[in-house]
Amino acid sequence: MAQEWPDHWTIQLGSQTAELPLITMPNGQRIYAFDLMGRTAWNATAADLLVQRIEASGVDFDIMLTAEAKAIALTQSLAERMGGQQYIVARKSLKVYMTYPIELNVVSITTSAPQKFYLGKDRYEMLRGQRVCVVDDVVSTGGTMGAFFDLARRVGFEIGLIACVLTEGVERTEFNGVPLLSLGHIPFPG
Numbered sequence: 444m445a446q447e448w449p450d451h452w453t454i455q456l457g458s459q460t461a462e463l464p465l466i467t468m469p470n471g472q473r474i475y476a477f478d479l480m481g482r483t484a485w486n487a488t489a490a491d492l493l494v495q496r497i498e499a500s501g502v503d504f505d506i507m508l509t510a511e512a513k514a515i516a517l518t519q520s521l522a523e524r525m526g527g528q529q530y531i532v533a534r535k536s537l538k539v540y541m542t543y544p545i546e547l548n549v550v551s552i553t554t555s556a557p558q559k560f561y562l563g564k565d566r567y568e569m570l571r572g573q574r575v576c577v578v579d580d581v582v583s584t585g586g587t588m589g590a591f592f593d594l595a596r597r598v599g600f601e602i603g604l605i606a607c608v609l610t611e612g613v614e615r616t617e618f619n620g621v622p623l624l625s626l627g628h629i630p631f632p633g
Contacts, residue, residue: 448473448632454609456626457488465632473632477609479513479580489608489626490520496624497525497576502604505573510549510560510587511535517608518578530578531569533560533594545597547590560590567598574603582625583611588618 452475463475507530541563
């Protein structure tokens with residue numbers, strides 16, 4: 444007999460409560476949707492809590508890397524709280540100003556088809572030789588993380604830390620041997 448799952452999953456981010464709706468993806472997979480876009484208080488609270496976790500971890504890094512689009516505001520909030528830390532955004536479309544772009548293939552649970560990320564030379568050169576903290580909203584199946592590890596091999600940088608708000612499906616404290624800091628966990632509904 445299949446387990447019954449609630450219509451919403453409640454998570455607590457400090458003083459912020461988030462009700463995540465249960466949705467069915469086009470492929471039939473069900474997930475609890477977590478969307479930080481436009482959620483100023485959630486982003487601020489998550490950034491405050493992640494800074495504490497990052498500082499407590501003792502892991503140093505030079506620059507942050509995130510993917511367009513849901514974690515950009517979170518990454519900006521983290522950067523502000525960490526003294527103006529620089530960050531790079533892997534873009535979902537090729538921009539005319541990107542010279543010698545690198546293309547990354549990504550399969551994410553929240554998109555119905557494979558997608559691509561792009562970085563222009565000026566951005567990937569900023570990563571070369573650096574120790575990087577990858578920031579994301581949710582680490583689930585690992586599609587985005589896999590693309591960033593591929594980018595690290597191609598460009599020549601080290602991913603030293605992963606910081607996210609939630610893990611999903613598999614509760615993780617590391618990914619590919621790299622420490623992963625999260626503020627909570629949500630299940631994959633059956």
